[in-house]
Amino acid sequence: MVSKSLLYLSTAILLMGGIYLFSYLSTESKIAPLSSKAIIPDLLLNNTSVYYQEHAINRSIKQLDNVVIAIKNIEVDLDPESKRILDLSIIDLIEVRKEIANDSVDSEHFDDAFSKVLNALTLAELRVSEALLETNHGKEARVALKYAMFHLSNTLKFTTGKKKDYEIHLYNELDSLLENGKLSHDEMIVRLEKMISELDSLIE
Helix, strand or coil, X not given: CCCHHHHHHHHHHHHXXXXXXXXXXXXXXXXXXXXXXXXXXXXXXXXXXXXXHCCCHHHHHHHHHHHHHHHHHHXXXXXXXXXXXXXXXXXXXXXXXXXXXXXXXXXXXXXXXXXXXXXXXXXXXXXXXXXXXXXXXXXXXXHHHHHHHHHHHHHHHHCCHHHHHHHHHHHHHHXXXXXXXXXXXXXXXXXXXXXXXXXXXXXX
16 A cells, blocks of 8 residues: 555645746746646645555545546537547546546556556647747747646656656657757757657557
8 A cells, every 4th residue: 555655745746847847937038838727737646645555535535536627627628629538538537537436447448547647748848849840939839848847747647658658768868959959940850750650650
């Protein structure tokens, strides 16, 4: 059984990451791609998982309900395709909620559902970044990529095998994209489009 101290530690780590991102937004850009609310689903999904492992079923369900609310709040800022994919991922979360309530959780389905949501959030950030680059908002686009990497780092907790290998590869690609300050916006867009296509296929 996972101890409560682990829950507090996990929550603290995610909050620190959120604070870092919020600070990054404040110094790098006046435009927040999805605003700091973009990290909330990550925190709630982590809490859902830990509470479930602690057999705190009601708390786990409450956290999962809040995940859906948080995603809906984010969707108002997204393009229709990103919203569609996130809505599909919510369907899987609702199924997991039923499983938790009925004490019939399939661990593989649980992890897949959480992974799908986080990958959908990553995909949304990549699309936001691409749109910002197309309108010459380079700094803001890089902020969106930071968010994408944050979602990916949390996705890795719920994946294994080839899927996890790809997510690590994508994380490294995004890191490389951010580190390379010599790329033009057009060059970044080309690389992003490839990542978007691959991640889209992984989610679907």
